[in-house]
Amino acid sequence: MxxxxxxxxxxxxxxxxxxxDIVKCVDSILKYENNIEIIVVDNNSQDNTVNILKNKGEKRLKVIALKDNVGFAAANNEGLKHANGKYILYLNPDTLFVESGLEKLTNQLNSNVGLVGCQLLNADRSFQPSVYMFDNPVNIVIEQFNLGKLMPKVIAKKYAPYLNKIDTNVEVDWLVGAFLLISKRDCQRIGGFSTDYFMYAEDMDIAFKIHKLQKKVVFSPNFKIVHVGGNSEKQDVSSTKKEKMFSSRKVFSDKYGWNNLPIFYFCYLIKFLLFSLAGCIHGDYKKRSKEYWRTLKIIRKVEE
Structure with a gap:
């Protein structure tokens, strides 16, 4: 033992x-941080993940091998049961630590701040968006039609924060779940991750629950990690990424009284019509219109 x-x-x-991914992730944490335990919860992988990690013989590493794939939320909650730390860092396996300073970031969690995220970088160290606003008709239209790129910078910072490099601590709606830092006490108060979701929207949900505690969600650019993104997700071919995404959006809407799927449907319908017309001129536009049509069918299916 x-x-x-x-x-x-x-x-x-x-x-x-x-x-x-997970071996690189664990090794990077061990390299840069000392006062941290690493709890890997494996969702019944069919590769050699569990054996490789257990054979490392690292006292700071716990490996929990589940017999079934219970989903992202439930697996995180299982990990929480084994956590000894005062603070919890929810981290994706396709992330890499590239600097020290995580402990300093915990100082930002207090009676007013309940959740902190850091700057995510792509593999080439370029900026990766991680700050988003909760869905509402205005925000959805802005994002779907890339209107933030046409806005003055001061307005885009508010309505399209994902487009902007943020160089100071700011209060936000929600953060991409590749890196979420929270106190164990607050995590227990909100019940951890909601198991209403199997995949997608869990990060949006946990941020919403923090706001309901009357606490802030904060993005801090003072700590950075690399996030490759989507490697586990690419292996799941049981259903499309978009169907899972919209299904989770519907769960979120049903829980909190917002029904935004009709807005998404409207946006994709407009894009389908525009690209169908443009397809008469160029074949590439026609391909895009077919993709938007498939998305419309997915949204209809999810709404049923």
């Missing part, structure tokens, strides 16, 4: 058939 390691921060990482 591994010796218990008492840490200030517990990093919980859910993985599924991601042995190459």
């Amino acid at each position: 591994q010796n218990e390691f008492q840490a200030k921060i517990s990093a919980i990482i859910v993985t599924w058939n991601s042995e190459k």
Whole structure:
């Protein structure tokens, strides 16, 4: 049995058939951080993830091998049961630490701030968007038609924050779930991740629950990690990414009294019509119109 390691921060990482990513992720954390335990919850991977991690013999590493793929939310909640740290870091397996300073970031969590995210970088160290607004008709239309690019910068910062590099701490609606830092106490108060979702929207949901505690969600550019993105997701061919995404959006809407799927449908209908007309001129536009038509059918299916 591994010796218990008492840490200030517990990093919980859910993985599924991601042995190459998770080994790199764990090694990067061990390299840059000392006062942290790493809890990997494996969702019944069919690769060699569990054996590789267990054979590392690292006292700061706990490996929890689930017998079934219970989904992202439930697996994170299982990891929380084994966490000893005062603070919880929810982390994706396709992330890499590239600097120290995580412990300083915990100082931002207090009676007013309940959730903190950091700057995500692409593999080439370029900027990766991670700040978003909750769905409403205005925000959906702006995002779907890329209207933020046409707005003055001062307005775009408010209505299209995902387009802008943010160089100061700011209060936000929600953050991409590749990196979410929260106190264990607040995590327990909100019940961890909602298992209403199997995949997608869990990060939006947990941020919403923090807001309901009358606490802020904050983005901090003072700490950076690399996020490759989507490697586990690409392996799941049981249904389309968009169907899962819109299904989760519907769950979120049903929970909190917002019905935004008709707005998404309207946006894709407009794009379908515009690209269908443009397709008479150029074949590439016709391909896009077919993709929008498929998305319309997905939204209709989810709404049923």
